[in-house]
Amino acid sequence: xxxxxxxxxxxxxxxxxxxxxxxxxxxxxxxxxxxxxxxxxxxxxxxxxxxxxxxxxxxxxxxxxxxxxxxxxxxxxxxxxxxxxxxxxxxxxxxxxxxxxxxxxxxxxxxxxxxxxxxxxxxx
Amino acid sequence: xxxxxxxxxxxxxxxxxxxxxxxxxxxxxxxxxxxxxxxxxxxxxxxxxxxxxxxxxxxxxxxxxxxxxxxxxxxxxxxxxxxxxxxxxxxxxxxxxxxxxxxxxxxxxxxxxxxxxxxxxxxxxxxxxxxxxxxxxxxxxxxxxxxxxxxxxxxxxxxxxxxxxxxxxxxxxxxxxxxxxxxxxxxxxxxxxxxxxxxxxxxxxxxxxxxxxxxxxxxxxxxxxxxxxxxxxxxxxxxxxxxxxxxxxxxxxxxxxxxxxxxxxxxxxxxxxxxxxxxxxxxxxxxxxxxxxxxxxxxxxxxxxxxxxxxxxxxxxxxxxxxxxxxxxxxxxxxx
Numbered sequence: 131x132x133x134x135x136x137x138x139x140x141x142x143x144x145x146x147x148x149x150x151x152x153x154x155x156x157x158x159x160x161x162x163x164x165x166x167x168x169x170x171x172x173x174x175x176x177x178x179x180x181x182x183x184x185x186x187x188x189x190x191x192x193x194x195x196x197x198x199x200x201x202x203x204x205x206x207x208x209x210x211x212x213x214x215x216x217x218x219x220x221x222x223x224x225x226x227x228x229x230x231x232x233x234x235x236x237x238x239x240x241x242x243x244x245x246x247x248x249x250x251x252x253x254x
Numbered sequence: 255x256x257x258x259x260x261x262x263x264x265x266x267x268x269x270x271x272x273x274x275x276x277x278x279x280x281x282x283x284x285x286x287x288x289x290x291x292x293x294x295x296x297x298x299x300x301x302x303x304x305x306x307x308x309x310x311x312x313x314x315x316x317x318x319x320x321x322x323x324x325x326x327x328x329x330x331x332x333x334x335x336x337x338x339x340x341x342x343x344x345x346x347x348x349x350x351x352x353x354x355x356x357x358x359x360x361x362x363x364x365x366x367x368x369x370x371x372x373x374x375x376x377x378x379x380x381x382x383x384x385x386x387x388x389x390x391x392x393x394x395x396x397x398x399x400x401x402x403x404x405x406x407x408x409x410x411x412x413x414x415x416x417x418x419x420x421x422x423x424x425x426x427x428x429x430x431x432x433x434x435x436x437x438x439x440x441x442x443x444x445x446x447x448x449x450x451x452x453x454x455x456x457x458x459x460x461x462x463x464x465x466x467x468x469x470x471x472x473x474x475x476x477x478x479x480x481x482x483x484x485x486x487x488x489x490x491x492x493x494x495x496x497x498x499x500x501x502x503x504x505x506x507x508x509x510x511x512x513x514x515x516x517x518x519x520x521x522x523x524x525x526x527x528x529x530x531x532x533x534x535x536x537x538x539x540x541x542x543x544x545x546x547x548x549x550x551x552x553x554x555x556x557x558x559x560x561x562x563x564x565x566x567x568x569x570x571x572x573x574x575x576x577x578x579x580x581x582x583x584x585x586x587x588x589x590x
Contacts, residue, residue: 254463
């Protein structure tokens, strides 16, 4: 009986370790330097900050006419100015954390980090 | 006691891990004038061979350029009795011609040939020649009987090239599903057909080619769907006057379609519909294409305009990721 128990325990342990490994491998995508500029759930632009060599900025206009100026520099990105009433997006400064996107709620705009995705096939 | 309780857990974990071990198999072959690849999980070699044979059979029966194909006989003699497969495809294709109000017209083939696209011996036909050819273009004059007998008026010729690859994708997807495959991705010369999702459960990532270069516009997430792109960049020539002439014909004018669009991608459940619509929406242009989508809503699309805009249906926008540094202006098509 003890023998069976030991075997089962060992198997469970092994299976658990393998399962955790499998899940970890599946989700082990580099935290990455790729940023998405998202408005109302739609990804407007994808920018790899690692490949930015010169600073530039662009303006995102919201459906109700509001605008946010996004500043991109080598390795970093932020909202540099906006005509939203609360200015929270500007005060947030540079985007730094995957879990904490820079958000402009009034204009439904977000800057967020994501992992890399490789395509499975190409249409066209 | 503890051991007995744990046994189901052990079995469940084993099953979970076994699922991670699905085996990939692949095939690559040339058919329908393109390079085709199949990546399928848990498909044996025999099943993939059947897939290749299925495409070869379809091509043998329906290719307009094979002298002994059903379509070639029709175009030579004005009538033929199609195989069940051919009749089903023609019925479907004619319905799509009607739905798109002739933006797709299977009978435009003599015009395509006059421009040299069938032989790559390119030329610009003059207006009189095109007028004479256009008199022979009208899909509404095709009659298809229940037994598969198709008849066309004298001088009319049909080509299923705008729908055959999409149809083949549907047929292959079904063949793989019937063979027990739950995860596969097929590339049929620019047409992508997916079966289920990726083996890890995520949707497939299908990149869409940038019509203005070698790069990608971005990635569409798709599962159990076809993703088909038609673009002027696929086949074209530059005429003596320096004008780019591509292979997508406007059946109304007899000239290559200049609708303001340079690429159209259609995502939907059926490859044959996506294939037909990618051509038809290209001919329609952005405004009519948007109206068509609003009237039907049973597909998603991505339109690229000559002036650098990328228009997405709302449903596609939610699962489209633009490529790094994409220079197009992204806009979502209005819902109403």
